[in-house]
Amino acid sequence: MIERPAQPPSQPPSRSSAQPSEPSSQPSEFVEALRGLRVWDPRVSALPLFDPAAAPAEPVALFATWFGEVVAAGEVEPHTMSLATADAEGRPDVRTVMLHDVDARGWHFASHSGSRKGRQLAALPYASLGFYWPLLGRQVRVRGRVTVEPAEVAHADLHTRSTGALAAALVGHQSEVLSSYEELERASEAAWARAEREPDVAVPSWTAYVVEPDEVEFFQGDARRRHVRLDYRREDGRWATELLWP
Numbered sequence: 001m002i003e004r005p006a007q008p009p010s011q012p013p014s015r016s017s018a019q020p021s022e023p024s025s026q027p028s029e030f031v032e033a034l035r036g037l038r039v040w041d042p043r044v045s046a047l048p049l050f051d052p053a054a055a056p057a058e059p060v061a062l063f064a065t066w067f068g069e070v071v072a073a074g075e076v077e078p079h080t081m082s083l084a085t086a087d088a089e090g091r092p093d094v095r096t097v098m099l100h101d102v103d104a105r106g107w108h109f110a111s112h113s114g115s116r117k118g119r120q121l122a123a124l125p126y127a128s129l130g131f132y133w134p135l136l137g138r139q140v141r142v143r144g145r146v147t148v149e150p151a152e153v154a155h156a157d158l159h160t161r162s163t164g165a166l167a168a169a170l171v172g173h174q175s176e177v178l179s180s181y182e183e184l185e186r187a188s189e190a191a192w193a194r195a196e197r198e199p200d201v202a203v204p205s206w207t208a209y210v211v212e213p214d215e216v217e218f219f220q221g222d223a224r225r226r227h228v229r230l231d232y233r234r235e236d237g238r239w240a241t242e243l244l245w246p
C-alpha cells in the first residue's frame with residue numbers, strides 16, 4: 001500500500017525562481033525549491049513490496065527481474081548507469097554510460113580506452129555501477145573488478161549499433177581538450193560520412209568492458225522509509241546475502 005501525501009506534491013522549481021545563492025542564515029529560494037521536491041511522488045511512482053527471503057540465490061537473476069519490471073513500468077532510459085572509477089590517487093570519478101548486457105560474467109559497457117575512465121581503469125581495474133529507477137523506487141549498486149573483452153567483441157558490439165553510434169566512436173579523442181566546437185563539428189561531419197561509407201570500419205580505441213561483480217546491492221524504497229536493502233557478496237565463489245539497515 002502506498003501512502004498518499006498530506007500535501008499535494010509541489011511543482012519542480014522553474015529556472016528563474018531557483019538559483020543557488022550566497023550562503024546565508026535563511027534557506028535560499030533554491031533550498032526552498034529543493035525541499036518542495038518529492039522523491040517517489042505517488043502520482044508517478046509505485047513502490048512494490050520486495051520480499052528478500054524470496055529473492056534468487058544470485059544477483060544477476062534478480063537484476064534481470066527488476067530490469068524487466070522497470071522497463072514494463074515505463075522507466076526512462078533504465079539502461080543508463082553511473083560508472084564510478086578512481087584515479088591514481090584513489091580519488092573517485094563518475095559519469096553515465098549505457099549498459100550493453102548483463103550475463104553470468106557481469107555488467108557490460110563500452111567506451112574509449114584512451115578516455116579518462118579508460119585510463120583510470122587501465123591503472124586500477126575496479127569500478128562501481130549505480131542504477132536508479134524512480135518509477136519503482138529502486139536502486140542497484142554493483143562493485144567489482146573490470147576486465148577488458150577481446151577487440152572482436154567491442155567491434156561486433158559497436159557494429160550492431162546505429163550509424164550515429166559508429167560515427168560518435170569514430171570521432172574519438174574522448175576526454176581530450178577540444179579547442180573549439182567547430183573542430184568537433186568538422187570531425188563529426190567526417191566521421192558520419194565515413195560511418196556511412198564504411199559501415200564495418202574498425203575503431204581500435206573502442207573497448208568492451210565487463211564489471212565482474214563481487215558485491216551487488218538491491219534497494220527497494222518504501223513509503224514509510226522502511227527501505228529494503230539486500231546485499232549479495234561473493235564469498236569463496238558463492239553468493240551470500242545479508243540485509244542492510246537503510
Ligand SMILES: Cc1cc2nc3c(=O)[nH]c(=O)nc-3n(C[C@H](O)[C@H](O)[C@H](O)COP(=O)(O)O)c2cc1C
Pocket residue numbers: 080094095096097098099109110111112115116117118174175
Ligand atoms: C545517457 C548517457 C549515456 C552515455 N553512454 C556512454 C557510453 O556508453 N560510453 C561512453 O564512453 N560514454 C557515454 N556517455 C558519455 C559519458 O558520460 C562521458 O561523458 C564520457 O564517456 C567521458 O567520460 P570520461 O571523461 O570520464 O572518460 C554517456 C552519457 C550519457 C549522458
